[in-house]
Amino acid sequence: MDIIVCFFLFAGLFFFTGGAIGILRFPDFYSRLHPAGKLDTLGLLLAMIALALFNLHHFSVGTLLTSLKMILIVVFIFLASPTATHAIVDAGVRAGLAPWVKGEERR
Amino acid sequence: MSQQYPALLIIVPLLSALLISITGWINKRLCFPIAVAALAVSAYSCIGLLLRVVDEGVIVYRLGGWDPPMGIAYYVDHLNALVLVVVSVVALINLIGSKKSIELEMPGKTAPFYALYVLQVTGLLGVVVTGDAFNLYVLLEITALSGYAMLAMGDDRAPLSTLNYLYIGTIGACFYLLGVGYLYIVTGSLNMVDIANILPPLYESKAVLAAFIICLVGVWLKMAFFPLHAWLPNAYTHAPSAASSLIAPLVTKVMIYVMIRLILTVFTPEFTFNILAISEPIVWLAVVAIFMGAILALAERNLKKMLTYIIVAEVGYMVGGAWLGNRLGMTGAILHIVNDALMTLCAFMVVSNVAYKLKGYAFDDLKGLFRKMPFTMGAFVVAALSMIGVPPTCGFFSKWYLISGAIQSGQYAFMVALLFSSLVNVVLFFRVIEICFYEPFSDHHGHGHDHHAEPMAEAPVSMLVPLYVVAGGLILVGIYTSDIVNYVIEFAIPKSIL
Amino acid sequence: MVWQLDLAILTLVVITAVGSLMVKDLLGAAILFGAYSFMMCALWSIMGAVDVAFTEASVGAGVSTVLFVAAVLRTSRRTRD
Amino acid sequence: METITSIKPLLAVLVSLLVTPLLVSSRTPNVREAWTFVAAIAKFLIVLSMLPTILKGTEIVYTVAEFLPGAAIKFRVDSFGMLFALVSSSLWIITTVYSIGYMRGLKEHSQTRYFCFFAIALSATIGVAFSANLLTLYLFYEILSLATYPLVCHHQDHEARSSGRKYLLYIVGTSIGLALPAMLISYNLAGTLEFGNQGFLAGTASKPLIGLLLFMFIFGFAKAAIMPFHSWLPAAMVAPTPVSALLHAVAVVKVGVFSVVRVLTGVFGTDLLLSFDLGSIILVVCSFTILVGSLIALSQDGLKRMLAFSTIAQLSYIVLGIGLLSPKGLTGGMLHIAMHAFGKITLFFCAGAIFVATGKKNISEMIGIGRRMPITMGAFFIGALSITGLPPCGGFWSKWYLLLGSLEANQMAIVVVLLLSSFLNACYFMPIVYKAFFCKPEDSLFENKVREAPVCCVVPLVITAVISIVFLFYPEPFLELATMTVSRIMGVQI
Amino acid sequence: MGDLLQIIVAKYNYWIYITLMMIGLYAMIGKNNLVKKIVGMSIFQTAIILFYVSIGVKKGATIPILEHGHGEHGHSAAALIVHAVDYVNPLPHVLMLTAIVVGVATLGVALALAIKVHNRFNTLEEDEILAQIREK
Amino acid sequence: MDNVFLYSSLFLAFLMVLSLYRGVVGPTVVDRMIGVNAIGSKTTVLLILIGLMYHRVDMFVDIALAYAMLNFLAVLAASRYFQKRKGLYDELP
């Protein structure tokens, strides 16, 4: 059981890492949104699954409820995170940010 | 019911403030009567409480029925009760007196104003009555927030000066909170009496020292003690008259009460005066405060601003008096809380009346005012005499105690400062009186010196009557000083102060 | 109470605080102030103050940031320091 | 010393205070002045009714409120206070009559205000006279200062205002700056402020401190116009003449002197001053004031200004008398309060009458005026004699006692000073009289058809002049009161 | 080693709170922009909250919610016995809830005032506002 | 297992530093928004981890949930700003 939890957790952390590096390294605003929107959501999903599973170690109604709540968080994030990303893109477009073209300076 | 006075005097204003803000959306005319009734009940309970305290000694009221160190408790002693009476009576009189001026200056927003007014009074009463160090902070914030809102309703520059006040006020309150935290970390308690019981073995601790300094600086910030006074003049000058005549008399005085409470109850005089031995520099600071307040007031050409600088000087009186470290000085400081509240109230109500009839209160606007508003100016003269310290008025007697204290402790500089300030007050007030008296009324260009042509435009009776109540109070308090001192203040100061 | 984590988050908090004061754009300052509140929230859960953390999460992260943004909308984003 | 408690002192103080609302609300000038008159008479009668009791050697005491142990608002009528109260209340009646004539004659504005503050000032004067302790004295002293301020500034023009400012600055400044701290220090030393026969400071402090206190008190009551703090007095001459009369003869300056005397006797006590040998300081200061004041008076052209400097000099006589610390000197000093009051008020009334009749203020314009206004100038002559201290007038007695006192105290220098000063007095008064009666009048006096001043102005000055003469033959109540006081203070019979 | 580390960590916590407080205080006094000052004010307040919460920390204790206290009465007596050492000191938390609320309230009022100032002077920079006032 | 959680959370804190770099340095406001949003999602996980370390995760879930919601609100509000005010910079000085 612990192994599964660890696996999921590390997978989640891996995706988080990817997201963080992406945010850090990508050249412009629009490209940075990819790791921020996608990888973070996925990482969160995996990590949450891991934690929910771990929580079910001592199975009872209480822990089940807690795990359900964690899943609820995931659901919520799944709805909210893309929306937030969308809103940010919208903001960027409205703000008049031009997409980065290859060969340009990183910004 | 008298068992519940300590609760009533807070709860009734609070509930009525809420009611006012509800009725404000339904029927605006009901707001004023509710506010007056609430403050009247509160004043009644305060006076009842004072009488009970004089009879029975300290009253402990346990909120929520929990015993003091666990729950919050009120300790109503002589000092509390006296300041409570002052606060509630001043607030009530000012409310009645400033109805017209509120309606003139804030059409459409009278209801929230009344609500804020009553909340402010609630906060002030709460600060005075509470026996819990943290509770005091919360009530301080209520006072502060409602004060900001009321002060910001003034003229064009009011928001800016209020914002500055807000910054400083927040720093002050936070410093106080920090000090309470330092005390909490070494004592584990928040109840003032409990802290005082635990502290003695810890007097050498640096944390206690830091707590003391931080609390003190926070309170000084809030009371506009001299180097930290910069926010006060602008904030009070640009405020609406009803607000400034509530806040100017009460807020600084209540903060001084808090300081005295810290000295007397929380840290005990033993620590403050004997172990720390910093009273001399603080008295010197007070001396500087008095001098600077007086000098800055001399430079002003605006009645209200001049009065605000006088407040700065008066704060110096009280801080210095409290820090003299002897009984007379402390008596003077406590007595001056009462007197100065009344004096300032009287002066600011005059300003409010003037603002009601005139455009402004710069000195040039005041010409010929004695002709125009003789009754108002009559009260102004009484206030001026009291601030100068002419005997039958109360200002003399507190000054008497303060100077006696200064002599007793050998702080002659403080005595000189007090006398200097009195002299400057003479100059200040007689300058105003001279302008009001002798300068021709500026609106009549053709008439020049023809003093009989000016119409009398006195403020309405509803503003004059409270004004005269206060002016009479100045003299009455002066005459009954000995009673106040013998029955109340004498017991408010612990026996350990000689 | 895990001191390693506590330490890490404390460092982050200071960075965020300085950042939000240094940013030459009030909207950015508001956003970073939101981040600062997140950090505080995490910090307090580390210290075991769950109720405080909850309050900070709802107030600091949610409402106060929104209030800042609203205020910036009604005033201006320009700042010289 | 037996004492009885009675409300009379309080009544005497309050009677003129209570009349002010009536004055304000009066519809016509006649009603108003009637009220003033009634109050003046009532006050005089109340004071008079206490006289027999005092002469019997009893004191009347009344406590209003007590603030601190030993510092209350408390009245005590003793012989010295009685002397002063008698002078001021009797002169108020006369001044009232004169005021009516003067103010109406010149059609002055704001007469109601004038009469009101006049009444308040008189209240305060009586309050000072009857005060039983330093606190009460200080209280009424301050009230008097503030109540006379509107009187000084009565004309409301630039000059009046600057004089008013000066007046206030000197009077209030010194009282707050010097007298108040001195009072507080002595309270802290002795724990009481109650005037005692031998003071209350004895044995409480060292000589330097006592000297400092003495200095603070003497100069703190600047109404006594002792030299460095005298210049408010000439400046205050811009006020209407009845006010000047009040200031110089009855109320203000006498209150100052009275306070100084009270403090010297009641706070320090003559024994203390003798033992520390502080009397000589007072003597030096006062002699200086006397001589310099007289010399300046000699050089003045404005009649009222001249009188003002004369007053400065004369006031110091009183303090000097106390400073001699001998029984005769004390008697002379106290007697001079009364004698100078009647003499000087006559002179001021004359100056006012001249102003009302001719509009002239300067001595150089008054040549030959005696022929047009014989009664006025006759009274002036009598007043001048009284001030100079020449026999047909009451002023003789006080100077006589002062001389005796200085001989008694072996202060030959003071004898010289007194004689020199009398000579100077004669020098500045007699030329006026001479020119008025014996020189040919200028044409301008005839062009304007100058006649005597209104009856209301002339009658009072005649009365005071007559009283001045009467005092030579019958100085009884005042002399007796003074001797009683001295015997009480010094413990010796004269 | 562990103990030493713990002490350093302990100091670290207070250091950070003081650092934050200094940052906030400096911003409130030194910054020119009114909204920046408000940000500083909030940081200042949170620093104090951090201090208080640090007081409440207890090594080896859990959060101040009773573990087996889910409402049902009639527990056995043993279950009801609670050891104070096991739980974090709850009092600072209570106080700080209040302080946070006060902070938010102050923040709202301050922002409202800032908007009002901006309406009047059309700028948020303090020196520019003062210059405008002086011009008049 | 506690150690796993501890090091995971420390690692998360490290990742937050990376995201924070974008938040503090990010050339434009929208970049900062990305950074802060990323921090938000990491903190959600962090909160649960802390709960697990305290063995009281049921108490921390609510916080995490509220946190996620309000983070969303803040980001929406900030991005909404650009619907009302055009331009990356309000008024250039």
Next chain:
Amino acid sequence: MKIIGLIIAILTGVLLLSATADFPIFGDPDSPASTHLSPYYIEKTMEDTSVPNIVTAVLADYRGYDTMYETAVIFTAGLACFIILRIFVREEPGDRLYRHVLTGVTVRVKEGAKLPPSDDFERIDTMWTPPDLIIKTVCRLLIPFIQLFGLYVIAHGHHSPGGGFQGGVILGASIILLAISTDLRTAVQRMREKVDAILCPVGVIIYAGTGALCILFGFNFLDYSALAPLLHVDPITARSHGILIVEIGVGIAVMCTMIWIYNILSSGGKYDEGL
């Protein structure tokens, strides 16, 4: 100014830092703060109030008086924002924008002019952008859940972190989210200013009134055990219920104030168009 600020800040810092030397060690279970008062709270809460969340118990009962004022502070802040910023304008000067609901045509109405009387037009903001469909839909989906969660937080404050204040903020945030995702007008239509402003004090009144009710029963202020006869329970449970009542009051007050402050701030006091 900057240098002064720096000096002051450093001075304060040095003072505070030097005092930390005398502090008990961080996390020390034997520090005075942990041994003086808090053991009482921790050990007696269950007996006294039967609320497992000690913080809630202390907050609303032992130190309930503080919390009452905390609510009053919030209310004061709302009132303060209202009085400072709120502008009552009947008819705005300048152009107004209307949108035909059915067709989506935007109509610009000149100053002083009037629209044809029709229900089809809705007033829109001056800088109007068509509402983003994604955001709008997602928020419409989420808001009910958020509100439900807020209610849960208020009600479950006895057993888990949370309580009136946090729940109130979450409820308020849901309305703010509505305003952000669609339009301030829409949110105001759901929650009129008058309702908002009246509910605010009502929340505080619930709190203070509960306390005052205790006075009427002859107990001290805020002594919830006085409510036992009213609720037909024993005094300890009455305390628990009292806490709940009070939390509800706090929730209402906080929710309304947060909405109120947000609306006023974001609309600059006009209460018509916001973020």
